[in-house]
Amino acid sequence: MNSKKTVKELVQMRYSCRTYTDTPIEPAIKEKLIHEAAYPIKGLLGEYIRINLVESTDEDLSTGDALEYGFIKNARNFIVGIVQNSNRSYESYGYVIEDLVLKATALGLGTCWVGYFNPSFFSSIGLKENEISPAIVVTGHPATKRSFTDKFIHFAARASSRKKWNRLFFDGDLNTPLSPEIAGEYTEPLEMLRMAPSSGNSQPWIVLKEKEKPVFHFFMRVVNKNYHKRHLQNIDMGIGMCHFFLNARENKLDGEWTINNPPEISLPENLYYTASWNGKP
Ligand SMILES: Cc1cc2nc3c(=O)[nH]c(=O)nc-3n(C[C@H](O)[C@H](O)[C@H](O)COP(=O)(O)O)c2cc1C
Numbered sequence: 001m002n003s004k005k006t007v008k009e010l011v012q013m014r015y016s017c018r019t020y021t022d023t024p025i026e027p028a029i030k031e032k033l034i035h036e037a038a039y040p041i042k043g044l045l046g047e048y049i050r051i052n053l054v055e056s057t058d059e060d061l062s063t064g065d066a067l068e069y070g071f072i073k074n075a076r077n078f079i080v081g082i083v084q085n086s087n088r089s090y091e092s093y094g095y096v097i098e099d100l101v102l103k104a105t106a107l108g109l110g111t112c113w114v115g116y117f118n119p120s121f122f123s124s125i126g127l128k129e130n131e132i133s134p135a136i137v138v139t140g141h142p143a144t145k146r147s148f149t150d151k152f153i154h155f156a157a158r159a160s161s162r163k164k165w166n167r168l169f170f171d172g173d174l175n176t177p178l179s180p181e182i183a184g185e186y187t188e189p190l191e192m193l194r195m196a197p198s199s200g201n202s203q204p205w206i207v208l209k210e211k212e213k214p215v216f217h218f219f220m221r222v223v224n225k226n227y228h229k230r231h232l233q234n235i236d237m238g239i240g241m242c243h244f245f246l247n248a249r250e251n252k253l254d255g256e257w258t259i260n261n262p263p264e265i266s267l268p269e270n271l272y273y274t275a276s277w278n279g280k281p
Contacts, residue, residue: 007246010102011192012155017110020074020140024055029107033139036103037079043092044238044257044275047084051100052125054078066121067114072138079104079111079137080122085130088259090231091274093134094238098196099246101137110142113239115199115232135235162194163203172211173265185253186214186279192243199232200224205240206271208263214255214279216244217263222270237274244277255279 005013025033030053037051056066056076067075079100083093101111115135127133166177169190180187186209193205202223207216220237222228227236241257248255255278262273 005106007102007243007250008188008192010105011195011243011247014102014105014111014197015154015158016112016197017138017140017142018072018112019143020072020076020110020138021143022074023141025077025109025140029109032107033100033104033109037100040081040096041099041242043083043086043096044088044241044259045086045092047086047089047092049084049092049096050082051097052080052082052122054080054122054125056121065118067117067138072112072114073143074140075138077138077140078122079139080125080133082125082127082131082133085132088275089132090134090234091238091241093132094235094240095242095245096238097135097137098239098242101197102242102246104137104139108141109139112138113197113199113235114138115227115230115235134231158195161201165190165194168194168203168205168207170206170208172209174206174208174268178207178209183209185251186216186248188251189244189248189253192247193240196236196240196243198236198239199227202227202233202236204233204236208265210263214253214277214281216277216279218274218276219267220272220274222272234274241275241277248277248279253279 040049081097083089104111117136169178171178171182183190204221204223206219206221209216220233227233257275259275261276
């Protein structure tokens with residue numbers, strides 16, 4: 001990452017910004033973002049991802065065409081990615097685009113993921129048959145510049161809006177909560193995942209650690225049927241995994257993702273296997 005801030009700091013700084021100023025993104029910052037977007041981290045199955053920065057005109061703004069709902073004020077710049085179809089394309093999309101979200105945060109920009117948008121507004125990106133563009137990210141200058149204390153307070157509020165460890169992370173089986181003591185050096189990557197954004201803050205992540213091994217199985221819990229239908233929860237999974245991975249990588253915890261070694265356990269109806277992190281002991 002091209003910034004002096006750590007992944008942990010960027011995760012703490014990021015929040016869903018829903019009011020932007022009229023100030024255009026300065027060419028130098030835009031240039032940096034475009035540069036970052038040109039070299040995305042790989043999708044979970046090595047899918048290619050193309051990322052576009054789309055800027056709306058004043059006329060577009062007055063018609064408010066880009067977004068389905070008007071909760072976001074002055075949305076002028078959009079990160080719109082395209083991912084090749086695969087059986088993990090939604091997860092890969094979240095995984096790769098969230099990396100850029102954190103890079104945008106490092107550049108001082110605000111961001112907000114948007115699952116309910118108008119695809120025809122972005123038809124210029126030229127989607128091919130084997131590609132999808134399942135969500136976008138609004139970016140730009142936040143209307144209110146937050147002081148450090150402000151950011152800290154906001155982060156504390158966000159932390160309390162997240163599910164507790166005992167509802168997300170498990171040790172050996174899905175009835176035994178994982179404690180930070182047992183998670184050890186993986187405590188921070190898991191905490192970064194916990195702070196990730198998710199559609200409607202639904203936090204669909206369930207992580208099961210194998211006993212005595214740095215192997216973590218990631219599952220998606222269907223929390224909201226509407227979000228699930230639009231695959232937003234699959235995107236949420238990828239976003240959480242991105243936070244986990246970037247922090248693990250920064251902390252020199254070696255490992256790799258696989259998607260074909262689910263643990264042999266019986267799963268409750270609303271739980272779906274996504275991927276496993278195979279950490280090197
Ligand atoms: C895939 C995805 C889709 C989202 N869609 C919307 C949206 O359509 N409108 C919106 O205002 N926020 C949207 N959000 C933002 C979430 O509501 C937000 O991340 C969550 O409430 C947590 O708050 P935080 O991002 O400030 O930590 C979306 C988030 C994700 C990850």
